[in-house]
Amino acid sequence: MGGRVSSVAVPRAVARPRFGAVLLLALPVLGLLLFFVHPLLTVLWRSVTDAQGALTLANYARLFDDPGLPRAAVHSVAIGLATTLTTLAFGLCLAMALHRSHMPGKRLVRAALLLPMLAPSLVLGLGLVCLLGRNGLLHRLTGIPTDIYGFWGLLLANTLYGLPQVVMIVSAALERTPARHYDAAASMGATPWRQFVDVTMPRLRFALLAAAFLVFTETLTDFGSAVVVGGSYRVLAMEIYSKVVGQLDFAMGATLGVVLLVPALFSVWLGRLARRRQDNGDASPGRALVPSRHAMRDKLLGIVSIAAVLPIVAVVGTVAYVSFVKLWPYNRTLTLANYTGGMPDGFGPVATSLWVSLLAAVVGVVMVFALSAGLRRAPPALARPLQVLAAFPAAVPGMVLGLGYVLTFNHGALSAWFYGSAAIVAACSLYHYHAQAFLTMQTGMRQVPDALEDAVASFGGDTRHVLRDAVLPFAMPALVSSFFYLFMRSMVTLSGVIFLVTPDLGLASVAVMRLDENGFLAQAAAYAMCVVVAGALALAAMRFLLHVLKDRRHVA
Amino acid sequence: MHLRIDDIAKAWGGHTVLDSVSFNAGESDFVCLLGPSGCGKTTLLRIVAGLTAPDRGRVVLDGRDITTLPARDRRMGLVFQSYSLFPDMTAAANIGYPMRVRGEAAASIPAQAAAWLERVGLGSLGERFPDQLSGGQQQRVALARALAANPSMLLLDEPLSALDPSIRGQLRGEIRALQRSLGIPTIMVTHDQDEALAMADTIVCMNQGRIEQIGSPRCLYERPRTRFVAAFIGHANLLSTGLVRDALPAFLERRPPGRDETYDLCLRPEDLLVDADPRGEGVIEDITFLGNVARADIAWRGRRLLAELPGRSPLVRGEAVSIDAVRGAWVGA
Numbered sequence: 015m016g017g018r019v020s021s022v023a024v025p026r027a028v029a030r031p032r033f034g035a036v037l038l039l040a041l042p043v044l045g046l047l048l049f050f051v052h053p054l055l056t057v058l059w060r061s062v063t064d065a066q067g068a069l070t071l072a073n074y075a076r077l078f079d080d081p082g083l084p085r086a087a088v089h090s091v092a093i094g095l096a097t098t099l100t101t102l103a104f105g106l107c108l109a110m111a112l113h114r115s116h117m118p119g120k121r122l123v124r125a126a127l128l129l130p131m132l133a134p135s136l137v138l139g140l141g142l143v144c145l146l147g148r149n150g151l152l153h154r155l156t157g158i159p160t161d162i163y164g165f166w167g168l169l170l171a172n173t174l175y176g177l178p179q180v181v182m183i184v185s186a187a188l189e190r191t192p193a194r195h196y197d198a199a200a201s202m203g204a205t206p207w208r209q210f211v212d213v214t215m216p217r218l219r220f221a222l223l224a225a226a227f228l229v230f231t232e233t234l235t236d237f238g239s240a241v242v243v244g245g246s247y248r249v250l251a252m253e254i255y256s257k258v259v260g261q262l263d264f265a266m267g268a269t270l271g272v273v274l275l276v277p278a279l280f281s282v283w284l285g286r287l288a289r290r291r292q293d294n295g296d297a298s299p300g301r302a303l304v305p306s307r308h309a310m311r312d313k314l315l316g317i318v319s320i321a322a323v324l325p326i327v328a329v330v331g332t333v334a335y336v337s338f339v340k341l342w343p344y345n346r347t348l349t350l351a352n353y354t355g356g357m358p359d360g361f362g363p364v365a366t367s368l369w370v371s372l373l374a375a376v377v378g379v380v381m382v383f384a385l386s387a388g389l390r391r392a393p394p395a396l397a398r399p400l401q402v403l404a405a406f407p408a409a410v411p412g413m414v415l416g417l418g419y420v421l422t423f424n425h426g427a428l429s430a431w432f433y434g435s436a437a438i439v440a441a442c443s444l445y446h447y448h449a450q451a452f453l454t455m456q457t458g459m460r461q462v463p464d465a466l467e468d469a470v471a472s473f474g475g476d477t478r479h480v481l482r483d484a485v486l487p488f489a490m491p492a493l494v495s496s497f498f499y500l501f502m503r504s505m506v507t508l509s510g511v512i513f514l515v516t517p518d519l520g521l522a523s524v525a526v527m528r529l530d531e532n533g534f535l536a537q538a539a540a541y542a543m544c545v546v547v548a549g550a551l552a553l554a555a556m557r558f559l560l561h562v563l564k565d566r567r568h569v570a
Numbered sequence: 571m572h573l574r575i576d577d578i579a580k581a582w583g584g585h586t587v588l589d590s591v592s593f594n595a596g597e598s599d600f601v602c603l604l605g606p607s608g609c610g611k612t613t614l615l616r617i618v619a620g621l622t623a624p625d626r627g628r629v630v631l632d633g634r635d636i637t638t639l640p641a642r643d644r645r646m647g648l649v650f651q652s653y654s655l656f657p658d659m660t661a662a663a664n665i666g667y668p669m670r671v672r673g674e675a676a677a678s679i680p681a682q683a684a685a686w687l688e689r690v691g692l693g694s695l696g697e698r699f700p701d702q703l704s705g706g707q708q709q710r711v712a713l714a715r716a717l718a719a720n721p722s723m724l725l726l727d728e729p730l731s732a733l734d735p736s737i738r739g740q741l742r743g744e745i746r747a748l749q750r751s752l753g754i755p756t757i758m759v760t761h762d763q764d765e766a767l768a769m770a771d772t773i774v775c776m777n778q779g780r781i782e783q784i785g786s787p788r789c790l791y792e793r794p795r796t797r798f799v800a801a802f803i804g805h806a807n808l809l810s811t812g813l814v815r816d817a818l819p820a821f822l823e824r825r826p827p828g829r830d831e832t833y834d835l836c837l838r839p840e841d842l843l844v845d846a847d848p849r850g851e852g853v854i855e856d857i858t859f860l861g862n863v864a865r866a867d868i869a870w871r872g873r874r875l876l877a878e879l880p881g882r883s884p885l886v887r888g889e890a891v892s893i894d895a896v897r898g899a900w901v902g903a
Contacts, residue, residue: 040744162769331793397719463654465650465651465652465653465654465727466653466654466655466656468616468619468621468641468648468650468654469650469654469715470671471620471621471640471642471650472619472620472621472641472642472644472646472648473642473649473667473668473671473672473715473719474642474643474644474645474668474671474719475642475671479671483659483667484656487656487657487658523634
């Protein structure tokens with residue numbers, strides 16, 4: 015290719031219509047303020063005021079009255095660190111196995127890694143209990159006494175849950191490393207091990223760091239596994255739940271929420287720093303990397319992969335099996351009854367979950383599209399703070415946001431129709447997962463060539479034309495991805511919505527938890543499988559749509 | 571049509587991009603904004619297009635101040651370096667786009683688009699999508715699209731930079747011919763001096779946000795006013811006044827008055843007279859045969875000169891030569 019690019023990197027056009035940008039930004043920003051900032055501030059405020067509304071730090075002092083709370087904090091951090099370590103170790107091996115080995119069965123490994131993303135985190139816990147609990151399958155079949163409740167159960171459940179995300183982040187970094195770096199190293203006489211140390215690892219540093227912070231935050235704030243397999247090993251998320259739901263002590267719940275928010279915020283901030291320093295690879299990736307043959311390496315990675323993937327398949331498989339069992343664990347006759355009538359509320363909670371998720375995804379995708387499109391044209395002084403705001407929900411644990419919704423919307427103007435409605439659950443899911451949907455959309459928007467937007471403007475087009483003719487064709491894949499991301503996350507979320515469900519508004523993930531609490535494991539498993547199947551269908555639909563788009567898209 | 575750029579200034583975040591820039595473009599003129607990366611030429615074009623607002627100064631088209639007029643109301647045809655075609659529209663639909671946006675009768679658009687396709691030599695490719703066209707074909711579509719809306723001016727932002735050299739040369743000629751036949755005033759941004767020399771009626775040579783010199787290609791080549799213009803357009807052997815006084819005193823006659831450092835003498839490689847001379851002060855360090863010409867690196871009085879000699883020159887490496895020049899131009903800072 016001839017020619018240099020002569021233009022310097024100057025900020026984008028200023029003379030473009032501002033009115034359109036303001037209009038595009040207004041609604042999503044209003045949504046963020048009303049349904050994210052406001053509830054969050056309410057939680058903060060509640061934690062520093064007493065019953066009369068006077069400012070006080072007494073709530074924080076009370077944290078130490080109950081010896082259980084500091085212990086729960088220690089537990090949370092311990093389980094967070096342990097999970098991060100195991101997840102990173104296995105995740106790195108899996109990613110290497112998938113991208114740098116000749117291990118057979120890569121497709122199966124990839125498919126198995128999808129499972130934890132399709133299910134609420136408590137489904138993994140549920141599967142573990144059914145498999146390794148005191149009355150679990152293993153005990154029933156072999157007579158070996160098993161007990162999974164506590165630290166080890168939590169560690170296992172959280173590791174299985176975090177694993178796919180680590181594999182994804184590390185894989186992306188591996189894919190960005192061009193083959194010629196390995197060619198160069200090999201030509202200078204580097205052994206495969208040296209190549210791993212000198213070429214692979216330096217490029218994975220920041221990916222591993224980002225993955226570590228992600229897993230740590232998720233484990234710290236996860237509620238689903240904790241409630242199912244935590245047992246007497248109490249963590250902070252459990253404490254918030256019992257303070258709010260058990261003792262109706264909202265002030266303490268809010269205070270604990272803030273305590274949980276601080277490390278999560280810190281961790282997300284560090285993770286973002288790490289990602290910003292990430293090596294984005296070369297502009298031209300060049301020849302695709304074909305790993306050399308190395309029997310020893312492939313065998314080792316294969317064994318580790320099986321060790322990592324087998325529990326996932328076993329756990330989800332157990333849930334599937336249990337969902338077809340008459341009365342777990344006492345009568346293991348196979349039956350369809352759990353699906354055809356055994357579920358206490360029929361398919362109602364599943365339908366509600368679908369409806370809520372659809373609502374969150376439709377509204378969410380419109381919001382993040384408008385926001386990203388508006389930010390393209392906003393002056394930097396406005397765009398930067400809004401970008402931070404839009405990505406901020408990543409740092410806020412679902413339980414804290416949910417608690418904020420309870421404290422904010424159970425009274426006031428909106429409460430009459432909003433509180434207890436499907437809309438509030440959808441809003442909570444949407445703003446809980448706003449960050450990732452927004453970042454996906456923004457990445458998609460970056461594909462839109464500036465020249466195309468300028469061309470529309472110079473031909474007499476207005477904001478409408480720019481969005482339809484220049485932005486949408488390029489942003490469509492991101493639109494599809496964001497939609498299904500929001501849909502799938504809303505289907506499986508538990509921590510955000512646990513405080514918002516009412517007897518009239520059952521959600522599938524909450525139903526799983528309640529049935530599990532009451533010992534109806536087979537019915538719980540049936541609901542769980544409905545969610546998994548819905549998630550799998552959504553994922554298949556997304557892949558199909560993206561494939562069709564890729565075929566139909568004519569992008570030069 | 572007459573465009574006047576009047577004292578335009580623009581800064582981004584404290585960094586001056588354009589500093590008091592003024593020039594005129596007349597009826598059916600082809601003006602090239604030429605300069606290195608970051609000299610402000612693209613920003614200037616965007617200001618003319620209405621895509622960027624200047625901090626100061628005016629843009630006047632036919633006596634009407636259009637400085638604050640939005641891009642969509644200026645009716646200017648724009649062609650960008652690349653990636654400016656709608657990916658999901660056919661070539662014909664792309665060309666019809668400005669007409670559709672401006673609300674022309676839908677029935678007449680396909681015929682007009684077809685006529686434009688014919689005009690840019692793509693008559694049979696109207697149903698292709700941009701990704702089914704070569705880079706050169708895409709830029710032809712972009713050109714047709716820019717012209718299809720009957721614009722008051724044509725603005726080209728490095729339209730050939732992303733293309734292969736062979737296609738670039740061909741498209742140069744086509745753009746120029748089309749522009750002449752339409753008589754449309756045109757401004758093209760380029761960093762490629764060959765392109766500017768080959769295409770422009772008038773070159774506006776820019777450097778660091780300022781205009782260095784405005785003139786015809788020939789004027790800029792033969793009579794550069796500044797060292798920058800001399801060095802940027804073609805190759806220049808710049809000799810200090812002191813050196814000229816010692817070695818080529820005849821040239822002092824035409825030197826403008828001023829201190830020694832103020833002016834240098836610019837000698838183009840083809841203006842040097844190089845003759846074999848055992849007592850000469852120059853030595854041929856290297857000579858490259860290029861067919862019709864030979865290019866010689868000459869060490870002379872402690873510096874190097876580049877000279878262009880006839881291809882059949884008998885001079886060889888290491889040979890002693892005497893140096894003189896047929897013409898030269900004094901250039902300032």
